[in-house]
Amino acid sequence: MAYIKLNNENLPGIxxxxxxxxxxxxxxxxxAETLLRGKSTLTSGERExxxxxxxxxxxxxxxxxSHGASAAAHLxxxxxxxxxxxxxxxxxxxxxxxxxxxxxxxKVQMGGKNVTREDIxxxxxxxxxxxxIHDTVLIAAAFCMFNRYVDGLGTWAPEEKEAYIEMGExxxxxxxxxx
Amino acid sequence: MAYIKLNNENLPGIxxxxxxxxxxxxxxxxxAETLLRGKSTLTSGERExxxxxxxxxxxxxxxxxSHGASAAAHLxxxxxxxxxxxxxxxxxxxxxxxxxxxxxxxKVQMGGKNVTREDIxxxxxxxxxxxxIHDTVLIAAAFCMFNRYVDGLGTWAPEEKEAYIEMGExxxxxxxxxx
Numbered sequence: 537m538a539y540i541k542l543n544n545e546n547l548p549g550i551x552x553x554x555x556x557x558x559x560x561x562x563x564x565x566x567x568a569e570t571l572l573r574g575k576s577t578l579t580s581g582e583r584e585x586x587x588x589x590x591x592x593x594x595x596x597x598x599x600x601x602s603h604g605a606s607a608a609a610h611l612x613x614x615x616x617x618x619x620x621x622x623x624x625x626x627x628x629x630x631x632x633x634x635x636x637x638x639x640x641x642x643k644v645q646m647g648g649k650n651v652t653r654e655d656i657x658x659x660x661x662x663x664x665x666x667x668x669i670h671d672t673v674l675i676a677a678a679f680c681m682f683n684r685y686v687d688g689l690g691t692w693a694p695e696e697k698e699a700y701i702e703m704g705e706x707x708x709x710x711x712x713x714x715x
Numbered sequence: 716m717a718y719i720k721l722n723n724e725n726l727p728g729i730x731x732x733x734x735x736x737x738x739x740x741x742x743x744x745x746x747a748e749t750l751l752r753g754k755s756t757l758t759s760g761e762r763e764x765x766x767x768x769x770x771x772x773x774x775x776x777x778x779x780x781s782h783g784a785s786a787a788a789h790l791x792x793x794x795x796x797x798x799x800x801x802x803x804x805x806x807x808x809x810x811x812x813x814x815x816x817x818x819x820x821x822k823v824q825m826g827g828k829n830v831t832r833e834d835i836x837x838x839x840x841x842x843x844x845x846x847x848i849h850d851t852v853l854i855a856a857a858f859c860m861f862n863r864y865v866d867g868l869g870t871w872a873p874e875e876k877e878a879y880i881e882m883g884e885x886x887x888x889x890x891x892x893x894x
Binding site: 539553560564566567574644647648649651653656673676680682685687688 | 718719720732736738739741742743745746749750773774775819822823826827830832835845846848849850852853855856857859860861862863864865866867868869
């Protein structure tokens with residue numbers, strides 16, 4: 537049970553918080569929709585992989601599982617992708633550019649000042665554009681917010697990965713602003 | 716100079732990033748406006764103190780200075796408030812409730828899982844409502860995003876605190892969604 541009384545105790549993770557505070561929810565939803573499903577030269581699958589990886593590094597089970605499930609839905613693969621993300625995506629086919637962007641995301645997760653001009657140059661060498669670098673940094677930063685929001689208020693989350701399959705499909709195909 | 720080409724090199728910190736990517740800026744602006752200037756039983760001065768303190772703990776000079784300056788404008792005190800925030804606000808008159816909320820914000824800054832039910836109970840003992848606790852957690856989490864965004868992209872920021880006085884007045888009195 538969350539640390540505050542949400543009056544929606546059946547809703548897990550951020551879902552209960554969004555229901556509790558619609559004034560802030562609409563901005564969170566708009567940001568997630570733009571970053572993860574808006575127009576981009578990164579696929580939504582790639583962007584959800586960044587989101588799920590950052591959530592894993594932040595040890596946020598709900599965000600990791602739901603965005604990992606969304607990545608699996610976009611990439612048309614099984615929910616076992618969650619295990620792969622936990623293991624660092626070593627067995628997942630990633631472009632060299634994505635590997636360098638994930639490196640930037642990991643630096644952002646540890647703190648913005650960890651990102652160096654060399655990290656940026658190495659992503660550019662593999663074809664990353666300025667806008668892709670911008671969005672990678674902002675996705676990683678945004679999940680440092682969402683993860684803290686979800687865990688800082690002690691929300692509950694289903695344990696088993698199979699519980700996130702339907703949510704992942706919904707996030708991937710209906711998005712973050714659907715009523 | 717920022718790590719990516721913003722075409723607005725005269726704009727410091729997050730200001731240049733917001734100008735570069737209006738599609739994400741509008742959601743960031745809406746969130747900041749709601750959290751820091753929206754209807755609340757916490758004053759805007761108190762909320763900006765939380766924002767500036769988190770930015771200081773994250774070592775983000777631009778966000779710390781601009782939101783500290785906004786706090787000073789709301790509280791009608793001098794820009795020397797920035798030194799006070801850096802020193803932990805020991806000489807600033809804070810309600811017992813605010814001290815407990817700042818403790819929660821500091822836990823959030825370190826990672827959401829650091830917040831305990833005891834931290835929440837201790838804030839409640841001093842009169843904090845559930846909505847105040849919710850907003851404190853979300854303000855602290857949001858600045859963990861903004862700080863990483865600003866520093867992860869290597870933006871520049873004026874060094875001297877006096878350079879932030881005008882910006883603080885503008886943020887306090889015109890807000891985050893003014894054109």
